Amino acid sequence: MGMTITEKILARAAGKPSVKAGDLINAKIDLIMCHDVTTPPAVSMLKKHGIDRVFDPDKIVVTPDHFQPAKDIPSAELHKRLDRWAREKNIRYYYPLGRAGVCHALLPEQGHIRPGEVIVGGDSHTCTYGAFAAFSTGIGSTDLAAAIATGMLWFKVPASMKFVLTGTLGHGVCSKDLILEVIRRIGTDGALYRAMEFVGPALQQMSMEARMTITNMAIEAGGKSGIIGFDETTRAYLKGRLKGKTDYTVFESDPDAEYISTETIDCSKLEPMVAFPHLPSNGRPISECAGLPMDQAYIGSCTNGRIEDMRQAAAVMKGRTVRIRTVVVPATPHIWKQMIDEGLAQIFYDAGCVISAPTCGACLGGFMGILAEGERCISTTNRNFVGRMGHPKSEVYLAGPAAAAASAVEGKLADPRKYL
Amino acid sequence: MPKAHVYKRNHINTDEIIPARYLNTDNVAELAKHCLEDLDPGFVKKCAPGDVIVAGDDFGCGSSREHAVWAIQGAKVGAVIAHSFARIFYRNCINGGFYPIELPGALEKIRDGDELEIDYEAGTIRNKTQNTTIRFTPLPDFALAILRDGGLLEHIKKKEKEKRENVR
Numbered sequence: 063m064g065m066t067i068t069e070k071i072l073a074r075a076a077g078k079p080s081v082k083a084g085d086l087i088n089a090k091i092d093l094i095m096c097h098d099v100t101t102p103p104a105v106s107m108l109k110k111h112g113i114d115r116v117f118d119p120d121k122i123v124v125t126p127d128h129f130q131p132a133k134d135i136p137s138a139e140l141h142k143r144l145d146r147w148a149r150e151k152n153i154r155y156y157y158p159l160g161r162a163g164v165c166h167a168l169l170p171e172q173g174h175i176r177p178g179e180v181i182v183g184g185d186s187h188t189c190t191y192g193a194f195a196a197f198s199t200g201i202g203s204t205d206l207a208a209a210i211a212t213g214m215l216w217f218k219v220p221a222s223m224k225f226v227l228t229g230t231l232g233h234g235v236c237s238k239d240l241i242l243e244v245i246r247r248i249g250t251d252g253a254l255y256r257a258m259e260f261v262g263p264a265l266q267q268m269s270m271e272a273r274m275t276i277t278n279m280a281i282e283a284g285g286k287s288g289i290i291g292f293d294e295t296t297r298a299y300l301k302g303r304l305k306g307k308t309d310y311t312v313f314e315s316d317p318d319a320e321y322i323s324t325e326t327i328d329c330s331k332l333e334p335m336v337a338f339p340h341l342p343s344n345g346r347p348i349s350e351c352a353g354l355p356m357d358q359a360y361i362g363s364c365t366n367g368r369i370e371d372m373r374q375a376a377a378v379m380k381g382r383t384v385r386i387r388t389v390v391v392p393a394t395p396h397i398w399k400q401m402i403d404e405g406l407a408q409i410f411y412d413a414g415c416v417i418s419a420p421t422c423g424a425c426l427g428g429f430m431g432i433l434a435e436g437e438r439c440i441s442t443t444n445r446n447f448v449g450r451m452g453h454p455k456s457e458v459y460l461a462g463p464a465a466a467a468a469s470a471v472e473g474k475l476a477d478p479r480k481y482l
Numbered sequence: 483m484p485k486a487h488v489y490k491r492n493h494i495n496t497d498e499i500i501p502a503r504y505l506n507t508d509n510v511a512e513l514a515k516h517c518l519e520d521l522d523p524g525f526v527k528k529c530a531p532g533d534v535i536v537a538g539d540d541f542g543c544g545s546s547r548e549h550a551v552w553a554i555q556g557a558k559v560g561a562v563i564a565h566s567f568a569r570i571f572y573r574n575c576i577n578g579g580f581y582p583i584e585l586p587g588a589l590e591k592i593r594d595g596d597e598l599e600i601d602y603e604a605g606t607i608r609n610k611t612q613n614t615t616i617r618f619t620p621l622p623d624f625a626l627a628i629l630r631d632g633g634l635l636e637h638i639k640k641k642e643k644e645k646r647e648n649v650r
Contacts, residue, residue: 086624100546103508111635113642129506136506186546186570200570202548203508204577204634212638216624250493251540255569284543286569341493426502426545445544447497449520454501 064316066222067289068257071197071313075180083221083320091121091209093174095183096153097165098126102143104184104207116151117213120306123174124148125157127164128422133429155305163394163420166190166278166364170270171394173303177292178311182209187364187444189280192289193273194296195312197257199287220257220286221322222315223248227264229330234479236374237272238366238442238462240264241279242335243327246345254284256322259315264329265290270299271370278365279444282342291315336440336475337460340448348465348477357437359384359470360451361463362391362418363425366442369397369404371463375442376406378467378481379413385473388415389431391423415470427451433458440469483610484532484560487525488594494521494537495544496571500553502545513549514556531558534600536592538564541582542571551578561600563588563607563618576625579633583607585618592616 065073065080073081075089096104101124108114116122126144129137141159148156157168166187169175177195182188184206191198199217201209209215225244231237245252258280265273273290280288292312300310336351338344361367361375372392390410392398398420401407410417424431425443433439433452438459441451446458461469464478471481498521500513507513518525518535535554541564542550551574554562563583567575575582581602585591592598592609599608605620621629631637 099505100548103548106508107635111639113635113639128502134506140506140508184546186544188546200546202546202551202570202574202577204548205573208577208634208638250543251566251568254540254566281544284540284568426505427497428502428505445495445497447495447544449501450497454520 063320064318066257066259066319067195067291067313067315068197068222068259068287069219071178071180072217072219074178081219083219085219086216087219088214088216089180091182091213091215092179093181094122094209095165095169095181095185095188096122096124097128097185098130098137098140098144099128100184100203100206102140104203104210105143105147107204107207108211113211115211117211119152120154122153122210123155123169124153125162125165125168126159127162128426129428130162130421131159131419161395164364164367164422167368167393167397170194170274171396173305176304176307176310177296178313182215186281187278189285189288190274190278190364192277192280192287193270195290195292197287197289200281220255222257222259223253224321224324225258225260226324226326227260227262227329228326229264229328230267231264231329231332234464234482235332235334236462236464237268237275239332239335240327240329241276242337242342242345242460243332245279245283245343247325248283250282250341250343251284253280256285258283258285258288260288260290269370270295271368275365279342282444334462334465334478336465337446339446339457339459342444342446342460348475352475352477354475355438356386356440356469356474358386358431358433358439359388359466360424360431360439360441360443361389361466362393362423363443364393365444366463367391367393367397369400371442372397372401372406375463375467376409378464378478379471380409382413382471384414384470386470388470389418389424390415391418391430392420394420424451440466440475442466483597484534485530486534486536486592486594486596486598487529488536488589488592489521490589491537492539493543494541496542496547496550497544499542499550500547505547505549508549510552510556513553517553517557526557529557529559532560534560534598535562536588538589539566541567543568546570548574548578551575551580555580563592576621576628577634579629581621581629583618585616
């Protein structure tokens with residue numbers, strides 16, 4: 063029996079010729095992502111247990127993002143702890159305020175993600191990096207502490223679910239719509255403990271940015287990881303971008319690899335989707351829900367805060383004004399600058415949006431666009447749980463950037479295709 | 483005697499267990515005050531030390547925040563029994579020395595207010611109110627080893643010490 067790409071990557075990391083789904087392994091970690099919410103507690107734990115060490119300061123990337131710039135005194139204290147630790151341990155890739163960005167946009171952009179590697183991060187959306195043919199998964203603070211100190215973590219090799227993406231995304235339909243459709247079909251625990259492997263011809267037209275939106279939301283189906291194979295698009299993105307080690311190993315699933323299920327999605331049949339409160343699996347096609355009044359639009363996050371997302375939102379807003387308060391959050395300083403250089407910032411300003419510094423911000427109800435009681439927000443983020451962006455009686459509607467922009471323009475859920 | 487607090491819900495997520503507005507601290511006592519706040523604002527007041535949370539599928543889904551486990555531990559919850567657990571939350575529980583009890587059908591077997599006695603070694607829950615004994619599948623050995631040592635970091639320390647002693 064052949065192996066899946068996920069099994070091959072984990073076998074290499076475990077130093078074994080082969081592994082199969084269900085095997086318990088001890089894997090070597092190639093890269094660790096650290097941010098301001100889960101890393102300070104991990105560092106405190108290491109100190110408390112007398113194992114205050116770093117397995118390799120070159121294999122850890124640190125960026126504050128959730129509450130940066132510090133939103134209040136307690137978050138400033140978290141940042142102080144993160145900053146002191148990163149400097150004390152000589153963390154090679156530390157991105158302080160001014161260079162810091164939303165982790166899952168920043169690490170690929172800055173060339174830290176290599177195919178074939180095992181990557182962990184103290185954040186559930188660490189599965190994003192699977193877009194680069196890597197195994198990548200989110201962990202809590204104790205696992206993070208263990209990984210930082212030892213460079214090793216135990217894993218149960220996940221069974222893989224195959225998602226075959228056929229056809230082509232229609233005009234004004236984006237990869238967010240596709241992943242919302244996948245989650246609608248299988249549910250928020252449909253991929254529990256599984257690796258979600260995305261294959262098929264529809265991927266060929268998708269940029270790395272679009273692919274990252276897909277793998278980013280694997281966790282919203284309960285997945286351990288999401289993964290997309292390596293191709294020319296991956297190679298082109300990585301060329302000249304990788305920091306440190308520039309070589310990498312490309313793994314591919316064997317033709318006779320074993321999958322627990324296979325689901326085919328015809329991308330040509332998709333239309334813009336909106337996931338209704340309070341689960342990401344509550345997706346509805348826009349044609350069935352347009353017209354519902356909104357109070358705020360939020361365009362940003364690790365799911366859809368990249369330059370391509372900003373371009374899609376700006377294409378809708380160009381020459382138009384928004385009817386509801388609209389918060390635009392470029393995910394990294396580089397994207398922020400690109401928005402200015404490409405004239406997108408001007409378009410958002412003219413439309414009446416506010417543009418924030420890079421931050422996770424209101425996606426998780428931190429700051430920069432919190433909702434009041436009873437308010438509704440159309441958001442390009444990843445979760446619409448109760449109270450996710452503010453008051454427990456507020457509501458979050460998940461969508462792609464063009465749909466969020468169109469809804470901002472109309473002040474209600476709107477189909478972006480008429481503006482594109 | 484520990485009482486059951488039953489939530490007939492699937493997908494109780496980490497935002498409901500500990501909302502992100504409290505993630506600007508990792509102080510357990512502070513987090514404990516807000517345990518389950520967006521699911522049941524009255525929970526902390528009515529939860530006596532050792533009480534048990536009972537829920538449906540996919541408990542703890544969402545964010546990787548271990549703050550969710552700390553809030554539950556800080557509120558002196560004795561156990562969480564659910565049909566199933568989200569992966570990261572489940573791992574965080576074991577790593578923090580907290581036993582997640584997976585029990586399909588828990589919502590049919592346990593009613594709100596039932597008095598429960600849990601025997602982790604035997605893998606049984608004695609429902610005193612209904613006079614029934616419910617079996618659950620104990621955690622696999624490697625997870626039990628971590629729990630017995632009090633959590634992952636204690637476990638790693640112990641292993642490293644054993645290794646050093648073997649070298650000598």
